Amino acid sequence: MLNSHGQLRVPVVFVTNAGNILQHSKAQELSGLLGCKVDPDQVILSHSPMKLFLQYHNKRMLVSGQGPLLENARALGFQNVVTVDELRLTFPELDMVDLERRPKKNTCPRNDFSAVEGVLLLGEPVRWETSLQLIMDVLLSNGNPGAGLVAAPYPHLPVLASNMDLLWMAEAKMPRFGHGTFLLCLETIYRKVTGKELKYEGLMGKPSILTYQYAEDIIRQQAERRGWSAPIRRLYAIGDNPVSDVFGANLFNQYLQTAKRGEKEPGTGGQQKSRPSTIQSCASILVCTGIHSCQDSAPEGPTSGGPELPFHGHRDFSFSPELLEASHVVRDVNEAVQLVFQQEGWA
Numbered sequence: 001m002l003n004s005h006g007q008l009r010v011p012v013v014f015v016t017n018a019g020n021i022l023q024h025s026k027a028q029e030l031s032g033l034l035g036c037k038v039d040p041d042q043v044i045l046s047h048s049p050m051k052l053f054l055q056y057h058n059k060r061m062l063v064s065g066q067g068p069l070l071e072n073a074r075a076l077g078f079q080n081v082v083t084v085d086e087l088r089l090t091f092p093e094l095d096m097v098d099l100e101r102r103p104k105k106n107t108c109p110r111n112d113f114s115a116v117e118g119v120l121l122l123g124e125p126v127r128w129e130t131s132l133q134l135i136m137d138v139l140l141s142n143g144n145p146g147a148g149l150v151a152a153p154y155p156h157l158p159v160l161a162s163n164m165d166l167l168w169m170a171e172a173k174m175p176r177f178g179h180g181t182f183l184l185c186l187e188t189i190y191r192k193v194t195g196k197e198l199k200y201e202g203l204m205g206k207p208s209i210l211t212y213q214y215a216e217d218i219i220r221q222q223a224e225r226r227g228w229s230a231p232i233r234r235l236y237a238i239g240d241n242p243v244s245d246v247f248g249a250n251l252f253n254q255y256l257q258t259a260k261r262g263e264k265e266p267g268t269g270g271q272q273k274s275r276p277s278t279i280q281s282c283a284s285i286l287v288c289t290g291i292h293s294c295q296d297s298a299p300e301g302p303t304s305g306g307p308e309l310p311f312h313g314h315r316d317f318s319f320s321p322e323l324l325e326a327s328h329v330v331r332d333v334n335e336a337v338q339l340v341f342q343q344e345g346w347a
Helices: 023-034 048-052 071-076 084-090 128-139 181-193 210-225 243-260 335-345
Strands: 060-066 080-083 119-120 161-162 203-204 234-239 281-287 329-330
Touching: 023 203, 048 161, 048 203, 048 210, 060 071, 060 084, 071 080, 071 210, 084 128, 119 181, 128 181, 128 329, 161 181, 203 210, 210 234, 234 243, 234 335, 243 281, 243 329, 281 335, 329 335
Parallel strands: 060 080, 060 119, 119 161, 161 203, 234 281, 281 329
Antiparallel strands: none
């Protein structure tokens, strides 16, 4: 319905909180699933807005996650990165939980290691105990994990993180841990050890306003390349997770209304400035094919009726029950697109 003779009728972006995959690989995956060409620049990964944090691109950054870590970090603009695995090989005595991986003999202290200047958390790692330990070592030692300090520095080194999903839906009947669970572990350990809060220079991925601003900019670029001169006024955000998709779209819509009234807009952390927004609203459409499921023929909103559920959003996002209520609830993406056509008066 969105394609006409191989061309999109409207700009479309695919905003995923996945981060352990390359942009072009995700585009190929979507192209195969949907049976139509999805360009890499239509795909926004959870960490894509890190391209805006120019002030850190030349700093030496420790990167955590899995998959094509170095390729993703360099594609985002970071030129001097070290992975958790590389750090562990440099300082094997730091990783002590797994008895099989403990060094069998004493190692000589390294004095040729360049200090880490910041931390990138791109997605959930595989060995959580190793990543948690080494990230803590870097933060507590001010980037010199082989040295150690008498007192932990505060403020600590800058931390950029993407994908705050506590849970996500896979093939299992129950939701799986997401990167938000890893962040929760790191924040809790840091607070317990230091008595202070772990601070982020930037949090990206849904429901971050920065991610929606980034998506808006990509949508505008698509329109310009196709020669569409009319300004885009309305966005429709379709997703299956009330805490990331609905909360994020509603938070962005709230931000748009605040900006429209001329009130002070919250900062986003990136240095690259975008053009003034033409967007007037962002409607949230919840589908029942993932984290949220419809149990009957008349699906209700995520907060209507039933016992009050715990908020699974990130610590740094204030809970507002109304932000979890979708503008519309439909069964699947097909119904969502039909709804958008009805709203816009399209055939």
